[in-house]
Amino acid sequence: MPIFPNLKNSDELSALFYRLFVVIFICIGLSFLSEAFLTVNNLLNVLRQASLLFLMASGLTLVILTAGIDLSVGANVGMSACLAGTVLLATGSTTLGFLTGICCGALIGLANGLLVTLLRLPSFIATYGMLWILHGITYYFMAGATINGFSKSFRMIGSGYWFGIPVPIYMMLFFLISGSIFLRYTIFGQQIYALGANPVTARLSGVPVTRRLLLVYILSGITAGLASLVFLARLNSAEGDIGEALTLPAIAAVLIGGTSLFGGVGTMLGTLIGALILTLVLNGMNILSIDGNLQALVTGVIIIVSVLLDLILRRKSVV
């Protein structure tokens, strides 16, 4: 059933197929190397870790689909987390905390969107500038402090279980499905694809380009805000630079997932696969306790190889 990408579109399908192949390949490899890998527990654990990355990456996917990029996603998470955390501690009201986190994220997204649409700045630079500004503000107000100790009820969304499955995984599934539906089954999604593929055409075909771009950046902001909440709940504490370490991995996840930096091509499922690949690699390296010095190297190689493999296999299938 084609909720995910356009499964009738053979290109997108094959692209996904080959990426899945990479995932399976890694899994098989790991399960040979360590019996600890292929256990329900560990797989759930991998999924839960991937879900945090995916939350950030899902919004980013939309942005990259429009041939843009959002470097401020990590800084956004940091700021939203700190703000939401402070509110949570101050008011003790979970709902209020939620609202703050999401609104903060959305506002930052909006700011990015305005920079990119109204002022026509290249998104790479606009969001890069935003990154520094957000960090500055966060550092200023946090002054090196950390906030911690949130209510059990709030921490459900990060560390809780439903029917023996961690809550973040449900969130990941929710975002995956709703995201895919949004892209495939609403005219917004279709317009976003078109506008990524060729903004001029999109505009002349009656796509309200500015509005759609704003929407995309706001959504990206919102997912960042939500991610920040899950971080808070999972870690039960926050500091200014939380999430910064995940910016590049999130972007990598989207790109490994087959979304093109030039826009117009890509799917949510692809991004999920990308996130899985990265998480699996880290998980594997910890399980096999590979020397810390080499971990960046392995990740780097995997990034290149996974893209390359996909490319080779696809060339084969074309010719």
Next chain:
Amino acid sequence: MKPILELKNISKNFPGIKALDQVSFSIIPGEVHMLLGENGAGKSTLMKILCGAYQADAGELYYQGEQIEIHSPSDAKKFGIAVIFQEFSLVPYLNIAQNIFLGREFSGWIPGTIDHSKMHAEARRLLDSLSVEYDTHTLVHTLGVAQQQMVEIAKALSQNAKILVMDEPTAALSDRETTLLFEMIHKLKAQGVAIVYISHRMAEVFSMGDRISVLRDGQYVGSADPQKTTPDELVQMMVGRTVDMVYQKNFVSKPGAIALRVENLCSSNGIRDIHLEVRCGEIVGLAGLVGSGRTEVARAIFGADPVTSGRVEVFGNDRVGEPFHSVELGLSLIPENRKSEGLALIRTVEENIVLAGLKKLFPSNWIRLSRSEQVANDLITRLRIATPSGKRPALVLSGGNQQKIVIGKWLSTESKIFIFDEPTRGIDVGSKSEIFSLIYKLVQDGAAVLLISSELSEIVRVCDRVYVMREGTISGELSGDLINEANVLKLGMADV
């Protein structure tokens, strides 16, 4: 006179299609060899083989009698083959001189360095010979389409080639530049250059051609002598079936209510106080030289360029703001440049077709795949778009079919006003007639059509009324019997 270059049984296959099948073809110094054929007939493939971009799968090439092989563009250069491509091969942020001599820069005193002054001098000389006077230091991205085409031509000439291949060189040119080009071609002929000239404009074919060859579906159909043949015969050779002559219009249009009214419209893109109105059920032409502001008018009406003053009325209500308002009002624009403005090339045919209609088709904002698929397939069959399936990306189709997609895009919105900007530029006769019969169909169903075209014959044959533009404003309106090429030209030319 023996041929300078001969192609024997050239074949070229791409996955799926037989682009060229056993094509033989000879080029004789000092003659203009017209190459005709519908888009996708294999003309461009043949050219690409000549200039070394592709290699033939089978067949031989003979250069002045002895067999040769062209593996790369540089080989082609060795044999003095130069090509003027249809889609521009210029580098936007290099200046004219650098573009003309790209890959053949004059070395300075240190190896690897460039002798700028010499390059500009040479470029100057070339441009003068074409009697166009742009500064050779201007970056080409600041030039207009026609100017860029002239640079293209200069670039080809600069290689002082023995064999010159031109693909639709006049497609983007105004009449003045066209005449300049033709003079140049005559000069070259005199110098004994062999010229292969690809065109869809019958007038050119007959005025310039010494010999005519026709390709169809990758096969060599035959040659003809311009003195002894007629347009209809050629068209028949190209299309392979008898088409009633392209523009023939077998109905009388009966203008109805005013659909589009434009009152002293001015825009930052350079047009000033434009007045025009288009009624339902009529075809109104917008003629004028290239650069007289026709496209700009279309864009301003559609809201693609900002309107500084004046107003546009669509069925009585004002059109304001971005294009998407226009679309909601039932206005539609088939832009001049289909690849960069009409299509999202990497998306599928289906997605392109439904793009403009999304809002109309799915007012709930929720897409029913089955519906969009059905709409797309209907249009694909109705417009006879040649594609294996709606799921193929648009970029694999030929120009004519792509143009049909762009039109289909607007048929899926039940829009009532169509602005066609050069709908037949670089399109083969077959698709041309199809597109026109389509336009006629629309009009008979009560749509209003504003047609922009550089081909006077088109304007004259098709339109019920014609507005002629000059220097950014409308210089006159013609209707009824007054519509003839002479009048249109008179109004279009600056006063003599």
Next chain:
Amino acid sequence: MSNIHILSKNLGYRNYFQRIPGVAMMLMVGIFFFGILSKDFLSVSNLTNIGLQSSILLLISLPMTLVIMTEGIDMSIGALLTFCGVVMAYTLSVTHSLPIAICLAMCSGLLVGLINGSIIVYWKLPPFVVTLGTLGICQSLALVVTDGQSITDVGEIVQLAYNGKVGGVAIPLIFSVIAYFITYFLLYQTRFGIYVCAIGGNRESLNLAGVSTNFYHLAVYAFSGLMAGVASILLTARMSAGHPTAAIGMEFDAIAAVVVGGTSFEKGNGWLLGTLLGVLTVGVLRNGLNLLGVPSSVQVASIGLLVLVALLIDSMKMKS
């Protein structure tokens, strides 16, 4: 070819002024502003100071300009710079011979550059992803070479490369000037430069012109790697040590400097002088704010503002 050419030659002075990018204005404003607020700012020693501090960033921003002109990007350059530095320090600690060390550093830079290039050019993978990969790889290699320690027994001579003077001019400045003019020469006076612009602008036509595009495209990344190697000499000299995390993340500074300098990600539209200005502006800002003793958190924010405002000014100009 470059905007600068037509500007001077065609449009004449007023337009040239009109075309002054936001970054140049920011630079002037910055200098003026800090000059008034801080007595030390305009002192010769401080200005050289800024020059010295900017030198390393400049050395990697110059090639970054070319890379971006080919519609590519080099995310690995920061990590590569670090790696080369470590290699150099390590070689010094082993051989105590400066020439060998410098040679090795530059070679390893060149090598990684070539690897980047080949993957991008011959396998047609997106530059961003590829260099993101090599970023990780270089980072790891740096750690492996040093095993997470900094290497300090590099001897005294190295420091000269940073602190030394030739004819009263600090060596890093000389490095910068030479590097700038070499790059300028390559970009505006040689085939290479034209082809770089063409690769970004219209690769197809370059192929049809019978130029081996791949070679020049590869050369750009090689150049980028090589310059990272050169910069690593200064880096090592500056710290008189090799450190496995020294320049991590510098690629972003470089990219920002380039883009703020008016080079765009599309169509091979680049401006080298702009890059120089971009680098200097960042340097002036950091230095000035430090002199004024502005809290670090504010500095962080103001760097962001700088980037945005500079581009804003440009986009305003576009509109007008």
Next chain:
Amino acid sequence: MKFKSTRIVLLMMGLTLGIPGKVIAADEKIAVFTKNQTNPFFQAFRLGADSAAKQMGASTTHYIPTKPDSIPEQLSSIDDVVVKKPNGIVLIPVDYKAISPGVKKINEANITVVNATDRSEGGNFANFVGAHDYNTAFAAGTALVKALNGKGNVIIVEGVRGVLGNTDRVRGFKNAIEKSPDIKLLASQPANYQRLQALQVMENLMQTYPKIDGVLAANDAMATGIAEALEGANRKALIVGINGSKEAVEAIRAGKMLASGDAAPFLQGCFATMSVIRAVRKMPVPKEIIFPAIVVEKATLANYDLPPEKQSCPTWESIVR
């Protein structure tokens, strides 16, 4: 004319008041260099420095790399500060070796400088104030060993590879556990001082190692992250962190952590600043002030009720004799 004279009078009054000023504010400008914005340790250090400066009537300016732990940036800031010529400098080098050229520069400009926390390799300082990372880590490690009665499986979660503090701490941990043969070091993996990464590394390690008795984390943020991981998998292990930060104290009180090696950041800040000011005022300062490696445990919690922002420095004499 008139008000001019009055102004002169006021000015003279000011002078007369100023004359016995030796005792009160001479208002030295002190530049304080720390490593990054986010680590509570340095925040505490900065607070200590400020409070000390206030007590002694001096003023501080803080220089922190905009990119955490960036060597080139700290070097640049040093250059800038040297141009500015403050009376004294308190320096926590981002890297004890790589910063030495900066130190050289300071010395050349002969500005009084005190080295804090990480002992710089080169250059001459008025004195060194700190508690050695190694010792702290060692003490903390020993605390864990004691709590485990010398046997069990232990994991080390490292900070950023290549950052000095981390290297020393890990060394300290390792030596501490090597002392007792029955303690088995299962793995030592980096988590870059990042809370989240530590948590995920822990989650992953728990998959391979069914029985983990103790965890040594190179800072408190990671320690608390690990605590969360264990709680999430509802498994138990004794966790030891480093820094004695506020959250660690709370965690220990709540029984989530066993202990945290306290490097006394606040005191370090205080005495580093005090000694630089004293040095400037030509008052005697000892060659070095090393704070004994304290370990925060349930027993010693009482001393940590007051958060740094509320504390104020003890008198110089109370510590230095």
